[in-house]
Amino acid sequence: MRRLLAAATVLVSLLVVACGGDTDAGVTRGPASAPLVALTFDDGLNGETTRQVADLLEQAGMQGTFFVVGQTVEEQASLARALLEHGHVIGNHSYDHERAQADDREYAELGRAEAEFRRVLGVCPRYFRPPYGTETRYTKAAVRGAGMRTILWDVEVADWSEDDAARLAQHVLERVRPGSVVLLHDGSDGHPGADRTVLLRALPTILEGLRAKGLRSVGVDELLGERPYLASC
DSSP, X not given: OHHHHHHHHHXXXXXXXXXXXXXXXXXXXXXXXXXXXXXXXXXXXXXXXXXXXXXXHHHTXXXXXXXXXXXXXXXXXHHHHHHHHTTOEEEEOOSSOOOOOTTOSSOTHHHHHHHXXXXXXXXXXXEEOOGGGOOOHXXXXXXXXXXXXXXXXXXXXXXXXXXXXXXXXXXXXXXXXXXXXXXXXXXXXXXXXXXXXXXXXXXXXXXXXXHHTTOXXXXXXXXXXXXXXXSOO
16 A cells, blocks of 8 residues: 555655646746746736826726835835726735845735735735745745735846846847746835836837737736635734
């Protein structure tokens, strides 16, 4: 019997690997079967910059996903509500943008941010993006326990350090493909007033380039074919 159980365990492990490996691993992209991508924006809310990003998307007939630092929500509640009302998706980017520590068994950042979104906006984001993309077994357990999904990316262009808008746009358009999740930043670590001028200058070219490729930016929810918010949190 033990040999049978051992053999079954090995078989299940092989099947898990064959079907995509770690079942708790973050999603890096959507299906390539439709001409859709997800432009995602981290580290806000960031006042007028976030508003201008949303305006540019809307003028192009596109939508974005904003991974918001929870502590920014109360002071910028009207901005967060405007994003929701205009069809953009709000995701959880932790409460105060601290990097997850390998020995932090509680990992309260996710739940603390969810509570803030629910209190101020009345929504419980389905999607979580860990600050700096740092995942631990405890962040994964917190996401799993909350019934959420971790969203990572497959296109990263270090936009936070880029000083040339044309080059930034070029790097995005060279890498983007149907199903891509693109990492961009409308803020910096949740600090108000962060200068994201280069992104604002690059974004119209990125959006025009997507259209020329026959691609459209949608919320992560539409890319993955699911609801963006949980029934409760």
